[in-house]
Every structure is written in structure tokens, then in C-alpha cells.
Amino acid sequence: MKKTKAKEPAKAGLLKREDQEGGKATFPELFFDLVFVFALIQLSHTLAEDFGTTALVEAAILILAVWWLWINTTWLTNLLNTEKEVVRLLLFAMMFGGILLAIAIPEAFAEQGTVFAAIYSAIQIGRTCFALYVFKGVDDENYRIFARMAVWLVFSSLFWFAGGLAELHLRIVLWTLAIVVEYAGPLVKYYVPGLQTGGEEKLGLSGEHLAERCALFVIICLGETILTTGRTASEHMNSSLTFVVFFCAFSSTVLMWWIYFDYAQQRVSEKVDGAAEPEKIAQSLFNYGHLPIVAGIILTAVGEDFSLSHSHDEATLRQTLAIIGGPVLFLAGAIGVKMASAHMRSVSHFVGIAILVGLLFLPGLPLYLLQIASAAVLLMVAIWEYLVVRRRSVTVSAA
Incomplete structure (x- = not known):
């Protein structure tokens, strides 16, 4: 019992304090954002080299994926204290994954499909699992939200992996389904049968x-x-x-x-x-x-x-x-x-x-x-x- 009580205050310290609710982005967040300069350069170069109809569809999927990865991370860091070492380590790990993801972008619809799918899903699910660890026993509302989100992301990852192993046209279809699943999640509050959805659940956003x-x-x-x-x-x-x-x-x-x-x-x-x-x-x-x-x-x-x-x-x-x-x-x-x-x-x-x-x-x-x-x-x-x-x-x- 004493051991449990000692852990909870430490985890609570990973959450953003009341005096940190302002809008200023922290240095770890700004450092994390630098990865996306490379990802966006890769996207624009890929489009400039091949701007056909198929390439446009492929680029749209990749832009949606990169944006969704970034905005979901931003929602989480909105709730966390990024000055804590463990949160910084999470951001640094995602930075490394983001660089590998950007490297795979030019060949995502060719030989690097499985690599892209694996890295993208690992970042999305790994970040959500970290949120579950932080909020468990500290904030039940947020814990329930991220638990349902994890289910949706695991489900979408099936489409990402299946698409990575498929031929080009089927890959486009499967990855489009993965994007649809992930973008639809927030609209239905990540509804999962059997997992409680509170009508008054709030993330406490800034x-x-x-x-x-x-x-x-x-x-x-x-x-x-x-x-x-x-x-x-x-x-x-x-x-x-x-x-x-x-x-x-x-x-x-x-x-x-x-x-x-x-x-x-x-x-x-x-x-x-x-x-x-x-x-x-x-x-x-x-x-x-x-x-x-x-x-x-x-x-x-x-x-x-x-x-x-x-x-x-x-x-x-x-x-x-x-x-x-x-x-x-x-x-x-x-x-x-x-x-x-x-x-x-x-x-x-x-x-x-x-x-x-x-x-x-x-x-x-x-x-x-x-x-x-x-x-x-x-x-x-x-x-x-x-x-x-x-x-x-x-x-x-x-x-």
C-alpha cells in the first residue's frame, strides 16, 4: 500500500501544473517540431518529382498521417509537464522515430511500405500507452479517453500493416481506411463497446x-x-x-x-x-x-x-x-x-x-x-x- 502511494504523486508530477497552463511552448516541444521540417521537405520533394494523379493521392495520405501524428502528440503534451525528464525522453524517442518515418516517406508506396507502417503505428500506440501509464490512478477521465484511443489506434494499425504488405493500389485503399478510422475517432469520442464513455469527460485543455x-x-x-x-x-x-x-x-x-x-x-x-x-x-x-x-x-x-x-x-x-x-x-x-x-x-x-x-x-x-x-x-x-x-x-x- 505504501508503495502504491509513493508512485502516484510521482506520476501526478508528470502532469502540467496549474501555473503551467499558459500557452508558451516549451523547448522540448520546439525541439520535437524540428523533425517535421525534414518530413515536410521529404513530402514536397516527393510531390515535385512525381505529380501525377496517383502521386497526389499518395501524398494526401502521407500528409494526413504526418499531421495526425503531430497533432495527437500536441494534444498529449498539452496535458503533460514537458520539463520532466521522462516526458522529454518520450519526445526524444518520438523524434528518432519521426526521422526514420521521414526517411521512409519517398518510398512509402514502394519498398518502404512496411517500414513506414511499423514506425507510424509504433509512435501512435507507444505515445498512447505512455499516456495510459501517466493517467492510471491519477486522472480517471483522461485514462478512459486514452484507453479507448488505444483500441482505435490498434485497430487502425491493422490496416497500416496490411497496406504495407500489399501491392500499390490495395495499399492506397487500406491506408485510406486507416486514415478514415483515425480521423473518425475523435468525432465519436473513440467509442468502444464495453468501455465507459462519460458524457462530461473533459481533457482540461489549454x-x-x-x-x-x-x-x-x-x-x-x-x-x-x-x-x-x-x-x-x-x-x-x-x-x-x-x-x-x-x-x-x-x-x-x-x-x-x-x-x-x-x-x-x-x-x-x-x-x-x-x-x-x-x-x-x-x-x-x-x-x-x-x-x-x-x-x-x-x-x-x-x-x-x-x-x-x-x-x-x-x-x-x-x-x-x-x-x-x-x-x-x-x-x-x-x-x-x-x-x-x-x-x-x-x-x-x-x-x-x-x-x-x-x-x-x-x-x-x-x-x-x-x-x-x-x-x-x-x-x-x-x-x-x-x-x-x-x-x-x-x-x-x-x-
């Missing part, structure tokens, strides 16, 4: 922390775009036109940063912390709402690679989809986040998407012109929203 972590991930994606663009530009900086395209590509990245961070991002944490059902709002804003933003930035990096390496070429449909599709996805995600967090109807974003989609119906445009047009649309959206927000602020102040 909206400020989740908002900052997602913002940092967006910065990672934007930084990856800068790295990819700079690398490609250095290989093709042989004319004044290349410099113009590079300037537009760089400007697009900066404008995406501006559109995301200038107004709505600061309201995201307030929305979660002030909500009657914070977990439900957090899932909408972070788990699912940020996904189009992240995917859009990655696709933008691929489009910029095309426009820099073949500036004078007439755009093919796949190249047009990359250059235009990235900003469209990003703006669509920004619309969702801003409407959910600030009840802001971003007319500028809708107009920007309409103009970008309209470019798809202008065949024969050279790649450099598409890149310039894409940057111009993002500039229009940023200026339009800036003026609307400032005008609204002046009106509220005057009232």
Missing part, C-alpha cells in the same frame, strides 16, 4: 497552448517552403526572369504568413478557452481546421519548385494545379479557421479563391505568369483583409 503549437507548425511549413524555394532558386538563378519568379514565390510565403497571423490566429485560443465544449471546438479548429492550411502550404512549395525550374514552359494541368491549388487550399482553410474562431466572413478570401480557380480555365499560360498571378491574388487578399479589419477596429473604438 486553448492558448494548442493555438500556439499549431501556429508554430504553420511557421514550420512556411519555413520549409522558404528552404525549398531557396534551394531551387539557387540552381536556376540564371536570368532576370528567375529573380522575378523567386521574388513572387518568396512574397507568396510572406503573404500567407500575414493572412494567417495578422488577425484571426490570436483569437483562436480565446475561442477554445471560452467555449462550453472546448474539446469539440479544439477538434474543429486544430485537428481538422488547420489541415487545409498545412496541405496548402506544402502544395504551394511544390508549385514554386515548378515555376522556378521551368519558368518559360507552358503550364501543364498538373503544374497549374500545384501553383494555383496550394493558395486555394490555404485560403479555404483560413476561411474555416477565421469563421470558427472570430465569426469573420472573409469575403476577400472567397474572391481570391474564385480568381485563382478562374486561372485554371486560361490554358497556355507560362509558369512564370501563373506564379506572378498567384502572388498578386494573395497580395490582394492580404490588403483587402487588412483594410477591412482596421476599418472595423476604428468603428469599434469610436463606438
